[in-house]
Amino acid sequence: MASSKDSERTITVPILTRVEGEGGLTVRLHNGQIRDVELRIYEPPRLFEALLRGRSLEDVPDIVARICGICPVAYQMNAVHALETALGVQVTPEIRALRRLLYCGEWIESHSLHIHLLHAPDFFGCESGMQLAQQFPEEIKRGLRLKKHGNQLLEVLGGRAIHPVNVAVGGFYRAPRREELAALIPNFEWGLQAACDAARWVASFPVPDFTRPYQFVALSHPNEYPMNEGSVACSDGTVVPIDQYERHFVEEQVPHSTALHSLRLPARSEYFVGPLARINLCGVRLAPTARKLADELGWTEICRNPFRGIVARALEVVHAYDVALSLLRAYRPPAVARVAYEYRAGEGCSVTEAPRGMMFHRYRIDSSGKIELAKIVPPTSQNQAQIETDLRDYLPRILGPDDSVTALHCERLIRSYDPCISCSTHFLKLRVESTQDAEALQ
Amino acid sequence: MIDSTLFVGVGSPHGDDQVGWLVARALADMSPKNCEVRWVRSPNELLEPLTDRARLIVCDACRGTATVGTIHRWLWPTNELQQMRWSGTHDVTLPGALALAAQLNWLPPQVIIWAIDVGQTTPATTITSSLNESIHKIVARIAAELACDDRGQAISPPRSSAHA
Numbered sequence: 001m002a003s004s005k006d007s008e009r010t011i012t013v014p015i016l017t018r019v020e021g022e023g024g025l026t027v028r029l030h031n032g033q034i035r036d037v038e039l040r041i042y043e044p045p046r047l048f049e050a051l052l053r054g055r056s057l058e059d060v061p062d063i064v065a066r067i068c069g070i071c072p073v074a075y076q077m078n079a080v081h082a083l084e085t086a087l088g089v090q091v092t093p094e095i096r097a098l099r100r101l102l103y104c105g106e107w108i109e110s111h112s113l114h115i116h117l118l119h120a121p122d123f124f125g126c127e128s129g130m131q132l133a134q135q136f137p138e139e140i141k142r143g144l145r146l147k148k149h150g151n152q153l154l155e156v157l158g159g160r161a162i163h164p165v166n167v168a169v170g171g172f173y174r175a176p177r178r179e180e181l182a183a184l185i186p187n188f189e190w191g192l193q194a195a196c197d198a199a200r201w202v203a204s205f206p207v208p209d210f211t212r213p214y215q216f217v218a219l220s221h222p223n224e225y226p227m228n229e230g231s232v233a234c235s236d237g238t239v240v241p242i243d244q245y246e247r248h249f250v251e252e253q254v255p256h257s258t259a260l261h262s263l264r265l266p267a268r269s270e271y272f273v274g275p276l277a278r279i280n281l282c283g284v285r286l287a288p289t290a291r292k293l294a295d296e297l298g299w300t301e302i303c304r305n306p307f308r309g310i311v312a313r314a315l316e317v318v319h320a321y322d323v324a325l326s327l328l329r330a331y332r333p334p335a336v337a338r339v340a341y342e343y344r345a346g347e348g349c350s351v352t353e354a355p356r357g358m359m360f361h362r363y364r365i366d367s368s369g370k371i372e373l374a375k376i377v378p379p380t381s382q383n384q385a386q387i388e389t390d391l392r393d394y395l396p397r398i399l400g401p402d403d404s405v406t407a408l409h410c411e412r413l414i415r416s417y418d419p420c421i422s423c424s425t426h427f428l429k430l431r432v433e434s435t436q437d438a439e440a441l442q
Numbered sequence: 443m444i445d446s447t448l449f450v451g452v453g454s455p456h457g458d459d460q461v462g463w464l465v466a467r468a469l470a471d472m473s474p475k476n477c478e479v480r481w482v483r484s485p486n487e488l489l490e491p492l493t494d495r496a497r498l499i500v501c502d503a504c505r506g507t508a509t510v511g512t513i514h515r516w517l518w519p520t521n522e523l524q525q526m527r528w529s530g531t532h533d534v535t536l537p538g539a540l541a542l543a544a545q546l547n548w549l550p551p552q553v554i555i556w557a558i559d560v561g562q563t564t565p566a567t568t569i570t571s572s573l574n575e576s577i578h579k580i581v582a583r584i585a586a587e588l589a590c591d592d593r594g595q596a597i598s599p600p601r602s603s604a605h606a
Binding site: 130 | 483486489490491541546548
């Protein structure tokens with residue numbers, strides 16, 4: 001939608017589709033130059049942090065899971081890790097492995113949905129996954145089967161596919177029987193090969209030539225590809241211990257968004273989280289099949305093209321299948337499904353890697369196990385400032401007379417981040433406003 | 443052996459959005475022959491090959507122009523689904539999921555969609571009491587159709603739209 005006056009031009013795209021949540025984009029131009037780019041998130045604040053205060057710490061994993069229907073496990077993992085730190089609880093290696101397996105299910109389910117139905121249509125000028133399915137029916141079928149495997153794993157391990165209910169502080173309410181997990185192995189063996197084929201397909205997509213000097217940030221672990229544990233690594237070489245997170249990253253309110261913007265200190269600069277950051281920083285620790293495939297696909301250097309995020313995401317699906325298969329094959333029910341603990345006053349924080357990027361939680365609890373303070377920093381609020389900076393750079397390349405085309409290009413760039421607006425509070429409408437000095441009009 | 447009919451109730455625990463689940467549970471309690479009953483949270487969960495079935499029956503809540511409690515029955519494909527308001531994450535609504543499944547040739551030969559017009563779907567609320575009667579009616583109708591099918595009798599011709 002566009003309107004113009006002598007000194008002003010406004011372009012509005014009412015709705016950006018195929019992301020989770022509701023938001024918009026405003027672009028202001030002055031004398032044809034980009035003046036402002038605002039990723040507007042107008043979904044009402046959801047106030048989960050305040051909702052948790054005064055609740056029993058056992059309620060937290062199930063409440064925070066409700067923040068998102070696509071990545072509830074990420075919220076649950078962060079919550080239990082942070083609360084266990086506060087309580088001084090050390091989980092067993094078997095519980096740690098089961099949590100890793102659960103997270104693999106979420107990565108497979110979330111990434112497969114985004115790759116096939118939400119993002120892939122952009123590369124072929126399709127409006128929807130359904131339209132893309134006319135061109136690539138077998139590829140979409142394969143993608144939906146992969147997604148289903150992720151859901152099945154969540155069901156077995158988490159009790160149900162959406163908003164799992166089996167995650168507890170200290171472990172799990174119930175450990176699955178060996179045969180329940182063993183039954184998934186044939187599907188996951190097929191899925192590992194299918195995920196490799198999907199990654200090859202995705203790597204063949206025509207990608208816009210656009211690179212930027214990103215500051216990538218991701219969790220980093222000495223022995224594993226990042227998921228549940230480690231320190232925060234930045235592409236400039238900085239390593240931040242989890243408990244120092246808030247000294248290096250700060251959330252700020254901006255007038256045009258109900259989601260906070262997370263920035264990196266001391267410069268209050270934007271940074272990039274998600275699969276592209278993880279692969280760039282920790283690609284050497286991908287599971288063997290994914291590592292080999294990354295080499296085959298030529299992923300040998302740091303990639304600074306956000307549109308290639310879909311390839312990073314596809315490689316992570318392969319990684320998740322590879323890890324999950326190893327864990328499924330090795331599984332023996334743990335002697336103890338949940339480590340016991342005593343209440344004590346304390347504070348703890350955690351960082352894990354949600355499918356769409358790094359997530360931070362911090363909780364303070366009192367001596368009776370009640371939550372006194374909760375802080376949650378989801379990945380989308382961390383990427384928001386980066387998306388705006390990207391658009392400032394990208395828009396001059398694509399800004400043309402047809403506002404609908406401009407808007408479509410903006411949407412595609414935004415979707416490459418897989419934003420979850422519901423998580424960050426939380427979808428997208430584009431408005432472009434253009435002004436000119438009076439003399440410029442003469 | 444796989445049941446020839448798959449019944450899927452779509453819903454959530456929130457207010458009137460429960461109707462699909464309540465119908466599924468009531469139907470499951472009746473243990474209908476040759477019919478597998480499932481309840482799911484998202485229409486996404488319909489996206490799997492169902493060509494080994496003879497029939498898919500789906501029940502969901504919808505918002506149309508009719509009064510709360512109005513029962514609808516459609517035979518897929520129908521454009522009339524677009525006239526109703528449905529909900530789902532990532533823009534995946536029941537008609538959207540069925541359209542994608544049809545595009546992928548994953549639907550069985552017959553797909554019947556039952557829906558009930560609902561009111562509030564506020565989290566943590568109970569169902570509007572007037573909907574209980576609609577749920578009983580819809581369960582009875584579906585059970586009768588399944589029984590009729592089990593006796594090898596022809597299923598009553600579906601009304602392509604309208605208030606059933």
